Amino acid sequence: MEKVWFHVDVNSAFLSWSALKLLREGQALDLRTVPSAVGGDEEKRHGVVLAKSGPAKAFGIHTGESLFSARLKCPQLIVTPPDFDWYVQNSKALIAILGDYTPDVEQYSIDEAFLDMTGTGALFGPPLEAARTIRERVRRELGFTVNIGVAPNRLLAKMASDFEKPDKVHTLYPAEVPAKMWPLPVGALFGVGPSAVKKLNRCGILTIGDLAQSERRAIVDLFGVRGDTLWNYANGREADPVTKQHTRDNTYGNSVTLPRDLTRPEQADATMLALCDSVGRRLRADGRTARVVTVQLVDNAFRRSSHQRTLPDPTNSTDRLYQVARELLEQMWPQRPVRLVGVSAEKTGTDQFEQLDLFTDSTRRQKQEKLDRTADALRRKYGGAAVTRATLLTPDSRKPSALSAAKQRDKEKG
Ligand SMILES: [Mg+2]
Numbered sequence: 281m282e283k284v285w286f287h288v289d290v291n292s293a294f295l296s297w298s299a300l301k302l303l304r305e306g307q308a309l310d311l312r313t314v315p316s317a318v319g320g321d322e323e324k325r326h327g328v329v330l331a332k333s334g335p336a337k338a339f340g341i342h343t344g345e346s347l348f349s350a351r352l353k354c355p356q357l358i359v360t361p362p363d364f365d366w367y368v369q370n371s372k373a374l375i376a377i378l379g380d381y382t383p384d385v386e387q388y389s390i391d392e393a394f395l396d397m398t399g400t401g402a403l404f405g406p407p408l409e410a411a412r413t414i415r416e417r418v419r420r421e422l423g424f425t426v427n428i429g430v431a432p433n434r435l436l437a438k439m440a441s442d443f444e445k446p447d448k449v450h451t452l453y454p455a456e457v458p459a460k461m462w463p464l465p466v467g468a469l470f471g472v473g474p475s476a477v478k479k480l481n482r483c484g485i486l487t488i489g490d491l492a493q494s495e496r497r498a499i500v501d502l503f504g505v506r507g508d509t510l511w512n513y514a515n516g517r518e519a520d521p522v523t524k525q526h527t528r529d530n531t532y533g534n535s536v537t538l539p540r541d542l543t544r545p546e547q548a549d550a551t552m553l554a555l556c557d558s559v560g561r562r563l564r565a566d567g568r569t570a571r572v573v574t575v576q577l578v579d580n581a582f583r584r585s586s587h588q589r590t591l592p593d594p595t596n597s598t599d600r601l602y603q604v605a606r607e608l609l610e611q612m613w614p615q616r617p618v619r620l621v622g623v624s625a626e627k628t629g630t631d632q633f634e635q636l637d638l639f640t641d642s643t644r645r646q647k648q649e650k651l652d653r654t655a656d657a658l659r660r661k662y663g664g665a666a667v668t669r670a671t672l673l674t675p676d677s678r679k680p681s682a683l684s685a686a687k688q689r690d691k692e693k694g
Contacts, residue, residue: 281398281399282398282432283396283398283432283433284396284397284398284399284400284407284430284432285394285395285396285397285398285430285431285432285433285434285436285437286394286395286397286407286410286411286414286428286429286430286437287388287392287393287394287395287428287429287431287434287437287438287440287441288374288378288392288393288394288395288414288418288426288427288428288441289391289392289426289427289428289429289441289442290370290374290391290392290424290425290426291424291425291426291427291445291446291447292312292331292332292333292334292446293331293367293370293390293391293424294318294330294331294362294367294391295311295312295316295317295318295331295332295333296312296424296425297363297366297367297370297424298311298318298331298360298362298363298366299311299312299316299333300370300423300424301363301366302360303423309358311333311358311360312333312334313333313335314333314335314358315333315335315336315338315339315341315354315356315357315358316332316333316335316336316357316358316359316360317329317330317331317332317333317336317341317347317350317357317358317359317360318330318331318332318359318360318361318362319347319350319359319360319361319362327346327347327348328344328345328346328347329341329342329343329344329345329346329347329350330343330362330558331343332350334445334446336350336354336357339353339354339357340353341353341354341357344562347359362536362554364536364550364551364553364554364555365550365551367390367550367554368390368550368553368554370422370424371387371390371391373422374391374393374418374422374426375387375393377414377417377418377421377422378393378395378414381395381397381400381404381410381413381414382395382396382397382400384396389557389560389561389598390553390554390557390598392441394434394437394438397410407430407451408430408449408451411428411430411449412449414426414428415428415447415449419447425446425447426447427441427442427443427445427446427447427448427449427450428441428448428449428450429441429442429443429449429450429451429452430449430450430451430452431451431452431453432453432454433516433517433518434518435470435513435516435517435518436452436453436454436457436461436516437452438470439452439461439468439469439470440452440460442468443460452516454516457492457515457516458489461488461489461516462487462488462489462492462514463487463488463489464487464488465477465486465487465488466480466481466485466486466487466488466490466491466514468488469488469491469510469513469514470513471509471510471513471567472510472567473565473566473567473568474566474567475567476503476510476567479502479503480502483498483502488514489514491510491511491514492511492514492515492516494511496508496511499511531624531625531626531628532559532562532563532568532570532624532625532626532628533559533574533622533623533624533625534555534558534559534622534623534624535555535576535620535621535622535623536551536555536620536621536622537619537620538551538618538619538620538621541580541617541618541619542617542618542619543617543618544613545606545609545610545613548609548618548621549606551621552602552605552606552609552621552623553598553602555605555621555622555623556598556601556602556605556623557598557602559601559623559624559625560596560597560598560601560625561598563596563625563628564596568596568628568629569594569595569596569628569629570591570594570595570596570601570625570626570627570628571590571591571594571626571627571628571629572588572589572590572591572625572626572627573588573589573591573601573604573605573608573623573624573625573626574586574587574588574608574623574624574625574626575587575588575605575608575609575612575621575622575623576620576621576622576623576624577609577612577613577614577618577620577621577622578618578619578620579614579615579616579617579618579619580616580617580618580619581616583614583616585612585614586612587608587611587612588608588626589604589607589608590627591604594627594628594629596625601623601625605623609621
């Protein structure tokens with residue numbers, strides 16, 4: 281049977297989720313409709329844009345640039361601080377809904393998931409209809425929009441979800457690849473980082489189509505075995521992952537001042553997950569992996585400490601970064617309450633294969649394990665009933681949302 285994959289991607293996730301929170305708190309302005317950004321630590325000047333609205337993007341504001349520079353481009357920019365606990369709750373609610381359509385949900389990052397929808401036609405209709413159903417249900421029940429890419433493999437599904445946004449479903453079947461994917465700049469191809477773009481551009485390969493129509497041999501000569509994978513990707517085929525190699529050194533870090541001082545490491549879980557996700561996402565976007573993970577803490581007497589670990593296998597996986605960071609955090613937790621946490625990935629190299637590994641069976645297993653752990657953690661946090669879909673999604677629980685109910689229970693438990 282022909283495989284059917286969906287890639288579900290929340291549109292401007294952090295910004296949308298922050299906008300929703302403010303609306304629910306009674307603010308009249310929807311941040312999604314004006315130039316706005318989520319960013320941390322503005323006073324210190326090294327705060328960065330973690331997410332931006334569509335109107336902010338129109339001013340040329342990029343994720344990762346400093347708030348200072350963003351304000352030069354758009355003086356009326358509205359900046360709101362991140363709320364990682366809220367983001368994680370929205371992420372869980374999304375994954376719970378997706379789980380109603382297939383048992384095979386692979387969470388890829390805090391706001392993205394792959395769904396294996398093969399053989400679900402009898403239940404949910406043809407793929408486009410099922411995708412529309414999911415997209416509309418997420419918007420109706422959770423209040424934010426997603427893009428869904430529909431394709432016979434994960435690579436094409438992910439490429440498709442990145443087409444026109446927001447709130448859109450796009451297909452990318454093999455026959456559509458020349459028209460829909462080949463005209464894009466080669467850097468838009470999954471797995472092609474900035475260093476690969478430079479190399480390809482120097483050879484006159486500017487679009488994904490140029491790459492697809494190059495001699496496979498020439499691309500292999502240029503990139504080694506990895507070239508084969510990229511050439512296959514350009515042709516719309518998922519290829520086997522290959523071995524790793526690492527070169528330049530570079531650091532990817534994020535830190536955040538907590539809204540309140542924390543006394544136990546588990547209180548920082550959601551924040552750590554979001555920080556690791558942001559670091560992992562940037563590494564993946566640049567096609568890099570890291571060998572060293574460092575966690576920094578500042579306590580309420582402003583004493584700074586940091587611990588680091590060298591990994592046997594370099595990674596850019598959110599899950600792996602989080603696992604290591606969480607262990608470090610546990611080991612180094614100080615006597616005094618903590619007011620700032622940070623995570624950085626160091627000794628990084630231009631290796632795209634950890635990212636490509638997302639398509640292998642072993643990663644699939646890991647993703648499943650991650651989902652399992654997520655469910656376990658949720659059960660511990662909110663009690664067993666909170667993770668059953670019936671509780672999250674009964675009609676009665678829609679407004680006020682199951683999210684706020686879960687949040688309320690969380691509050692009551694302290
Ligand atoms: Mg997204």
